[in-house]
Amino acid sequence: MIVIKAQGLTKVYNPDTVPVHALRSVDLEVHQGEFTAIVGPSGSGKTTLLNILGGLDRPTAGKVWINGTDISTLSENKLIDFRRDHIGFVFQSYNLIPVLTARENAEFVMLLQKWPRAERLARTEQLLREVGLADKMDYRPSQLSGGQQQRVAVVRALAPKPRFILADEPTANLDSVSTRNLLDIMARLNEEERVTFLFSTHDQRVIERARRVVTLEDGKIVADETFDR
Amino acid sequence: METLIVLAWRNIWRNKRRTLITAASIFFAVLLSTLMVSIQKGAWDRMEENVVNYYFGYVQIHAKGYWQDRSLDLTFAAVDSLLQLPQWVSGVAVAVPRIESFALAAHADNTTGVMVVGIDPVREHEMTRLRERMVAGTYFDHVREPALLLADGVAQRLNATVGDTVVLLSQGYHGVNAAGKYAVKGLVHFASPDLNRQMVYLPLAVARYFYGADSLLTSIALKVTDKDKVPQVLAQLRQQLDTTRYEVMDWHEMMPELVEARAVDTAGNYLMLLILYLIVSFGIFGTILMMTAERTYEFGVLLAIGMKRIQLSVEVWLEILFIALLGTLAGFVASFPVVYYFHRHPIDFSSSKEIAETYAQFGFEPIFPAAFEPFVFLSQALVVLCITTLLALYPFWKIARLDPVKAMRH
Ligand SMILES: Nc1ncnc2c1ncn2[C@@H]1O[C@H](COP(=O)(O)OP(=O)(O)O)[C@@H](O)[C@H]1O
Ligand SMILES: [Mg+2]
Numbered sequence: 001m002i003v004i005k006a007q008g009l010t011k012v013y014n015p016d017t018v019p020v021h022a023l024r025s026v027d028l029e030v031h032q033g034e035f036t037a038i039v040g041p042s043g044s045g046k047t048t049l050l051n052i053l054g055g056l057d058r059p060t061a062g063k064v065w066i067n068g069t070d071i072s073t074l075s076e077n078k079l080i081d082f083r084r085d086h087i088g089f090v091f092q093s094y095n096l097i098p099v100l101t102a103r104e105n106a107e108f109v110m111l112l113q114k115w116p117r118a119e120r121l122a123r124t125e126q127l128l129r130e131v132g133l134a135d136k137m138d139y140r141p142s143q144l145s146g147g148q149q150q151r152v153a154v155v156r157a158l159a160p161k162p163r164f165i166l167a168d169e170p171t172a173n174l175d176s177v178s179t180r181n182l183l184d185i186m187a188r189l190n191e192e193e194r195v196t197f198l199f200s201t202h203d204q205r206v207i208e209r210a211r212r213v214v215t216l217e218d219g220k221i222v223a224d225e226t227f228d229r
Numbered sequence: 230m231e232t233l234i235v236l237a238w239r240n241i242w243r244n245k246r247r248t249l250i251t252a253a254s255i256f257f258a259v260l261l262s263t264l265m266v267s268i269q270k271g272a273w274d275r276m277e278e279n280v281v282n283y284y285f286g287y288v289q290i291h292a293k294g295y296w297q298d299r300s301l302d303l304t305f306a307a308v309d310s311l312l313q314l315p316q317w318v319s320g321v322a323v324a325v326p327r328i329e330s331f332a333l334a335a336h337a338d339n340t341t342g343v344m345v346v347g348i349d350p351v352r353e354h355e356m357t358r359l360r361e362r363m364v365a366g367t368y369f370d371h372v373r374e375p376a377l378l379l380a381d382g383v384a385q386r387l388n389a390t391v392g393d394t395v396v397l398l399s400q401g402y403h404g405v406n407a408a409g410k411y412a413v414k415g416l417v418h419f420a421s422p423d424l425n426r427q428m429v430y431l432p433l434a435v436a437r438y439f440y441g442a443d444s445l446l447t448s449i450a451l452k453v454t455d456k457d458k459v460p461q462v463l464a465q466l467r468q469q470l471d472t473t474r475y476e477v478m479d480w481h482e483m484m485p486e487l488v489e490a491r492a493v494d495t496a497g498n499y500l501m502l503l504i505l506y507l508i509v510s511f512g513i514f515g516t517i518l519m520m521t522a523e524r525t526y527e528f529g530v531l532l533a534i535g536m537k538r539i540q541l542s543v544e545v546w547l548e549i550l551f552i553a554l555l556g557t558l559a560g561f562v563a564s565f566p567v568v569y570y571f572h573r574h575p576i577d578f579s580s581s582k583e584i585a586e587t588y589a590q591f592g593f594e595p596i597f598p599a600a601f602e603p604f605v606f607l608s609q610a611l612v613v614l615c616i617t618t619l620l621a622l623y624p625f626w627k628i629a630r631l632d633p634v635k636a637m638r639h
Contacts, residue, residue: 051634054533056533056633056634057634080532080535080537080538081535083533083535084534084535084536085535089533089534091530091533091637094526094527094530095530097236097527097531098243098527099236099239099240099243100236100239108534109534109535111232112534112535112536112540113535156534157534
């Protein structure tokens with residue numbers, strides 16, 4: 001089943017002053033359960049692509065369907081709800097709300113989606129335990145390492161069972177141990193929860209873990225390879 | 230909503246110092262404005278009370294047109310129905326008959342312009358507590374006693390004291406010459422400087438004889454049972470008295486200058502308050518600006534993961550509201566003892582002759598007690614709270630136009 005379908009995505013920043021062509025007619029299909037990396041050098045358009053696929057930004061041209069819904073037809077408010085209910089986000093850093101504990105951060109999106117309290121607690125606790133944070137649930141982000149913070153962010157994105165998770169360079173600020181650790185966790189959750197992961201990176205060690213690698217260069221897809229791992 | 234409250238509460242303690250400084254500025258604004266308004270109100274209330282309770286009364290009845298001309302020719306007969314007003318008008322405790330006019334008072338080489346008032350000693354005391362205001366000598370024993378009481382300001386000008394003889398010269402009823410010589414029986418002190426420099430009392434019958442106005446009155450002052458009943462008393466009197474012959478006035482109408490002066494002074498006071506509020510507002514606004522600016526990235530993340538703009542705006546607004554509430558409540562609570570202190574221990578300039586005289590020119594005694602009224606506390610606290618809450622609308626505007634993608638591009 002296709003979860004994300006993008007057709008002819010083009011993004012031009014500052015069209016009136018100094019136009020920057022961040023994306024040039026990108027076509028992409030992502031299926032349920034994929035574990036896919038968008039790779040490419042800095043400035044190749046990875047963030048722009050993920051933002052548009054996640055409905056955070058609108059393309060200059062082209063369309064995105066998520067589960068068959070053309071998100072360009074959604075109003076601003078509908079899009080916000082749609083995003084909240086169907087897409088999980090993990091950003092490069094400072095993902096978490098500093099004044100909330102790991103547990104509270106983890107359940108934040110579920111809270112916004114108004115899950116019943118018991119279910120919310122059970123699910124976030126189980127996930128936090130799975131990512132190895134059983135003893136850190138009541139810590140604030142400032143008391144956690146960068147890798148631990150990213151794990152909480154992954155749990156937060158995953159907890160409400162979104163269609164897919166978009167992670168923009170989730171390991172960019174992590175050391176190699178934490179990077180491996182986070183990828184292990186993402187890969188395992190991808191298997192166990194059958195949740196689709198689409199993440200960007202320019203880290204070779206991360207690329208090696210992906211089952212599909214889409215390479216962007218100068219706003220164009222220059223390679224799209226699948227590996228059996 | 231519960232989450233938003235928790236978030237807001239925890240967020241304000243992220244920068245403890247800033248929160249406390251902002252709350253402190255609100256605290257001082259509330260305290261200062263409450264104190265300012267209380268003292269201003271207290272001083273005017275006291276001033277009004279001094280003229281109303283010491284002499285004018287809340288309501289007076291005159292012959293029609295009297296108050297305009299203050300002429301002895303506009304007098305009226307002291308009929309029983311008027312003297313027995315309390316029996317047929319509810320809210321009136323005592324009807325105090327008077328005959329009053331201006332005269333020249335002389336003692337030795339000194340002269341001064343005075344107001345000579347003929348009074349019924351018993352009724353006058355019932356309304357104005359005149360007997361208790363004696364500072365020397367004794368009060369009148371009866372209506373026919375040929376003696377006078379001087380306000381101590383008058384006595385000072387005349388350099389007269391108890392036992393001395395004072396000469397009064399005036400124009401009586403229908404222009405007859407009025408002249409008399411009376412022994413000073415006592416001195417009275419008025420808090421109102423205006424009254425203190427011009428009041429001279431004679432027993433009613435003696436004054437009538439002096440003015441050549443037998444059985445006539447210029448006014449009947451009314452003691453009301455309750456200040457708030459004044460409008461009802463006025464209405465009743467205007468309905469029941471022959472308004473082609475009599476005029477009924479409350480003290481506002483009798484002393485429009487006083488009412489006006491108070492209004493002008495109050496307006497000036499509000500201007501000061503406005504400036505105070507403005508200064509505090511800038512401080513609060515600075516905090517709000519910093520708070521929103523330094524958290525742009527965080528706001529971007531929150532919007533991206535699905536928090537609604539309105540939720541985020543309300544959250545930030547709550548933070549400011551909490552800080553405002555903190556400052557306002559503390560200021561409100563602290564105002565009580567402070568204002569109460571100044572209520573019990575009025576600011577007193579009477580030891581400084583210069584200041585005292587300056588205020589005397591404006592009819593004030595140099596003592597400024599603070600009014601201790603819950604309304605003042607509440608209104609000042611509310612005003613500051615409202616301003617803060619309004620300022621807190623800025624985050625709504627800011628968040629409404631925040632683009633998460635831009636916010637997170639650092
Ligand atoms: N908001 C923006 N305004 C102008 N140019 C932008 C903006 N965002 C990205 N760009 C430009 O678009 C290109 C692609 O950027 P980005 O998608 O961030 O690439 P990547 O994530 O692969 O580093 C870059 O040249 C970048 O400078
Ligand atoms: Mg990027």
